[in-house]
Amino acid sequence: MKGLKLNTILTLVLVTVLTIAVGIPGAAFAGFPEKPITYTIPFNPGGESDITARLQEPELEKYLGVAVNVTHKPGGGGAVAWSDFQRTAKPDGYSVVGCNIPHIIGQPMIRKEAGYKTDGFKVVMWFHFTPNALVVSKDSEFKTLDDFIKFAKKKPFVGTVGGSGTYSANHLETLRLMKKAGVDLTYVPYTGTGPVIPALMGGHIKAAMSYSPVSVNYKDKFRTLAVASEERVPAMPDVPTFKELGYDIVGGAFRGVAVPLGTPQDVVDKLAQAYTEANKKISKKQLDLGFVMKYATGDDAVALVDTMRKAYGDVLSDIKKKK
Amino acid sequence: MLLETFLMLLDPVIILSIFAGVSAGLFVGAMPGLTATMALAVLLPFTFTLPPLHGLVALGAVYMGAIYGGSFAAILVNTPGTPSSIATAFEGYPMSKKGRALEALSIATVASAVGGIAGSLFLLLLSPPLAKLSLRFGPAEYFWVAVLGLTLIASLSEGSAMKGMLGGALGMVIGTMGVAPIGGETRFTFGLPVLQGGVAMIVALIGLFVLPELFNMAAKGRTALSAVEVNSRAKSSFWQATKTVFSMPGNLIRSCIIGEIVAIIPGAGGNVANLVAYNEAKRASKHPEKYGTGVEEGLVATESSNNVTVAGSMVPLLTLGIPGAPPDAVILGVMMLHGLRPGIELFTTSGQLTYGFIISMGLAAIAMVPVGLLGGRLIYKVIFRTPVYFLVPTIAMATMLGTYAVRNSHTDVIIMLILGTAGYLFKQIGIAPAPIVLGLILGNIAEMGFVQTMLSGQASQYPFLKLFENSLSHILIAMILFSAAWPYLSALKRRFKQRSKTAMEDTHE
Numbered sequence: 001m002k003g004l005k006l007n008t009i010l011t012l013v014l015v016t017v018l019t020i021a022v023g024i025p026g027a028a029f030a031g032f033p034e035k036p037i038t039y040t041i042p043f044n045p046g047g048e049s050d051i052t053a054r055l056q057e058p059e060l061e062k063y064l065g066v067a068v069n070v071t072h073k074p075g076g077g078g079a080v081a082w083s084d085f086q087r088t089a090k091p092d093g094y095s096v097v098g099c100n101i102p103h104i105i106g107q108p109m110i111r112k113e114a115g116y117k118t119d120g121f122k123v124v125m126w127f128h129f130t131p132n133a134l135v136v137s138k139d140s141e142f143k144t145l146d147d148f149i150k151f152a153k154k155k156p157f158v159g160t161v162g163g164s165g166t167y168s169a170n171h172l173e174t175l176r177l178m179k180k181a182g183v184d185l186t187y188v189p190y191t192g193t194g195p196v197i198p199a200l201m202g203g204h205i206k207a208a209m210s211y212s213p214v215s216v217n218y219k220d221k222f223r224t225l226a227v228a229s230e231e232r233v234p235a236m237p238d239v240p241t242f243k244e245l246g247y248d249i250v251g252g253a254f255r256g257v258a259v260p261l262g263t264p265q266d267v268v269d270k271l272a273q274a275y276t277e278a279n280k281k282i283s284k285k286q287l288d289l290g291f292v293m294k295y296a297t298g299d300d301a302v303a304l305v306d307t308m309r310k311a312y313g314d315v316l317s318d319i320k321k322k323k
Numbered sequence: 324m325l326l327e328t329f330l331m332l333l334d335p336v337i338i339l340s341i342f343a344g345v346s347a348g349l350f351v352g353a354m355p356g357l358t359a360t361m362a363l364a365v366l367l368p369f370t371f372t373l374p375p376l377h378g379l380v381a382l383g384a385v386y387m388g389a390i391y392g393g394s395f396a397a398i399l400v401n402t403p404g405t406p407s408s409i410a411t412a413f414e415g416y417p418m419s420k421k422g423r424a425l426e427a428l429s430i431a432t433v434a435s436a437v438g439g440i441a442g443s444l445f446l447l448l449l450s451p452p453l454a455k456l457s458l459r460f461g462p463a464e465y466f467w468v469a470v471l472g473l474t475l476i477a478s479l480s481e482g483s484a485m486k487g488m489l490g491g492a493l494g495m496v497i498g499t500m501g502v503a504p505i506g507g508e509t510r511f512t513f514g515l516p517v518l519q520g521g522v523a524m525i526v527a528l529i530g531l532f533v534l535p536e537l538f539n540m541a542a543k544g545r546t547a548l549s550a551v552e553v554n555s556r557a558k559s560s561f562w563q564a565t566k567t568v569f570s571m572p573g574n575l576i577r578s579c580i581i582g583e584i585v586a587i588i589p590g591a592g593g594n595v596a597n598l599v600a601y602n603e604a605k606r607a608s609k610h611p612e613k614y615g616t617g618v619e620e621g622l623v624a625t626e627s628s629n630n631v632t633v634a635g636s637m638v639p640l641l642t643l644g645i646p647g648a649p650p651d652a653v654i655l656g657v658m659m660l661h662g663l664r665p666g667i668e669l670f671t672t673s674g675q676l677t678y679g680f681i682i683s684m685g686l687a688a689i690a691m692v693p694v695g696l697l698g699g700r701l702i703y704k705v706i707f708r709t710p711v712y713f714l715v716p717t718i719a720m721a722t723m724l725g726t727y728a729v730r731n732s733h734t735d736v737i738i739m740l741i742l743g744t745a746g747y748l749f750k751q752i753g754i755a756p757a758p759i760v761l762g763l764i765l766g767n768i769a770e771m772g773f774v775q776t777m778l779s780g781q782a783s784q785y786p787f788l789k790l791f792e793n794s795l796s797h798i799l800i801a802m803i804l805f806s807a808a809w810p811y812l813s814a815l816k817r818r819f820k821q822r823s824k825t826a827m828e829d830t831h832e
Contacts, residue, residue: 045364045652046652047652047656051656054368054656054660072364072731075517075519075521079502083516157781186782188778189505189778191505194589195590195645197645198457198460198643201458202460204779221643221666285662288662
């Protein structure tokens with residue numbers, strides 16, 4: 001009984017001290033960061049988000065002077081981590097979560113119980129972009145995008161296009177291409193970019209809508225017909241963009257980090273600076289892998305979400321109507 | 324070139340990282356809930372500071388050790404440490420009960436080492452043709468592979484096939500929870516956002532296998548190990564175990580080939596290989612009725628086949644850049660970080676590195692023998708000497724921590740506890756955990772294959788005909804029919820034999 005009381009008192013004292021510490025934002029946050037930061041990746045280890053985080057980790061630690069712990073919380077295409085983050089993370093800058101467009105746009109729109117809102121994050125920065133790329137096997141009959149579109153016009157639904165997931169960037173881009181070109185393709189979803197590759201190599205699909213790193217990494221085996229970026233991707237200067245070919249399609253996956261809403265602005269700024277510096281340091285490695293670097297912070301970051309929401313809005317609402 | 328590469332590996336730092344990697348992997352594998360994928364993910368940051376070869380060697384060794392370490396928990400406590408040793412428990416644990424635990428551990432060690440070396444040889448010598456074969460598996464083939472796997476349920480269900488199928492169906496239903504793999508709908512989430520993640524296979528495995536065993540131990544107040552070790556010295560020695568393992572060359576070769584074929588199918592790894600190899604060993608055996616009572620053949624089959632998959636699943640990874648099993652995705656990540664692109668280049672321009680990595684996995688398999696024989700005796704002694712009232716809560720605690728670590732999720736712990744309690748009740752009415760887990764693993768593969776096939780056949784009038792298009796599908800369908808008919812065939816054969824025997828006796832009269 002006595003021990004219990006002592007414990008209670010100790011807890012009370014601790015809580016009071018903590019409350020005071022947190023209660024003086026100016027003083028407390030002047031020194032941000034003071035303790036390790038948890039950087040949650042909502043996907044499995046080994047993927048693009050994970051690899052990027054591992055590259056950033058040492059650079060972030062150098063800049064911020066505290067440990068940055070990368071942890072994984074996979075499930076539901078990211079939704080498990082994001083719903084948990086919006087529900088429980090404290091707005092103090094010590095909890096950072098990896099975020100992806102269009103995942104955070106599409107999931108809350110399509111699923112009844114995604115458990116989080118697109119605008120429920122304070123985005124710190126979008127640090128890179130992997131544009132969608134339409135890829136075929138090297139020995140395919142399709143030499144150009146035009147060949148593929150002509151084929152699809154002649155034989156509706158025979159052109160099978162594999163991609164990662166449903167309502168993903170790959171899926172939505174295929175739908176947009178169908179709409180813009182006025183053709184009918186058959187989209188075949190796989191559980192990630194990994195399994196799409198053997199499917200294309202083995203001839204189980206005619207083409208794949210995948211991301212630019214796939215084009216770069218498998219350039220001996222695949223031919224990229226077009227890439228959905230504003231300008232040509234540095235790592236593959238010979239590949240035309242959809243825009244050049246007359247289809248106004250720009251899209252893909254953007255990766256970035258977010259903190260909870262209500263995180264003090266100076267903390268967000270400090271994190272944004274850290275991620276910017278880290279991004280500069282690792283850009284050489286990432287450019288070679290087929291990534292397009294981005295430096296969207298503050299209002300630019302919010303604007304990017306809105307742009308992409310508009311870009312995919314049409315196809316998403318079409319899907320919603322059908323449901 | 325190979326000799327040069329081999330000499331390069333004789334660097335003391337590399338030898339040390341192999342031994343350290345195998346030991347670490349062994350520990351991780353032996354803990355229910357800690358998986359090879361997790362161990363690799365934790366180690367990943369350390370490999371950044373190392374040269375590429377050292378990093379890959381260490382990761383390969385951990386992977387090898389973890390798959391082998393799973394057998395320890397399976398043999399000693401009847402709880403597979405990783406999904407790759409589910410069937411190891413079927414024979415290993417009954418052996419322990421009879422006081423042959425050390426013998427079982429030694430046999431598992433030698434069988435695992437043989438499997439590991441075989442896998443490295445497959446990778447070293449047969450990569451190109453195997454990679455070609457792996458590409459022939461499309462959605463339709465995946466569907467048939469999963470159906471073939473489901474026919475295993477009949478032999479895994481110990482007695483009533485009906486109850487086995489019930490378990491399998493239950494597993495498939497549990498597998499549908501969460502976001503649909505194809506289509507993206509959320510299913511059975513009951514309005515809880517966190518259930519979008521579904522039930523992870525490893526979480527179900529821990530719940531269904533470990534908890535019922537813990538309840539059993541607590542109820543009886545003792546472990547099955549309490550039996551006195553029979554003849555431990557003579558039978559558990561390395562030489563004796565080696566003799567036992569090599570006394571069944573047919574079984575060994577068959578299990579290694581099964582392991583390799585399963586390994587090159589992306590998405591399936593040791594978790595499927597050990598069950599298939601066990602099933603085939605039982606089918607080929609002269610005395611299948613003895614299975615489940617501690618037959619060495621079954622143990623050799625599972626432990627050799629699952630360690631083949633370690634190096635075996637690197638065939639599609641190194642040649643095509645396709646991870647054959649989840650831990651391989653982490654290794655692919657490491658290679659990409661060091662700017663190593665999978666493909667022919669890997670074997671030519673950076674050949675020394677690649678061959679070094681492959682050979683190091685063979686060395687890791689050899690290193691398992693001393694590490695395993697020592698470690699096995701140590702763990703056996705610890706479990707044997709610890710009173711059950713310490714052992715049960717300790718394992719329970721480790722299990723819960725392990726479950727949490729799978730996806731850093733409290734929900735997973737709750738799901739594990741619910742499934743474990745249900746699993747205990749199921750066991751009482753004769754539904755074994757193995758068919759449930761098998762249904763969970765294969766249900767998803769079957770669904771994906773089926774839906775993808777139907778989607779890609781959208782242009783034709785009868786999309787389902789796509790399921791019967793390829794020659795590989797035909798082979799798989801034939802295997803399914805054979806596998807499903809086997810119990811009847813063997814019953815017929817027995818009757819026929821009996822009749823001819825009586826006929827013979829008749830003529831003698």
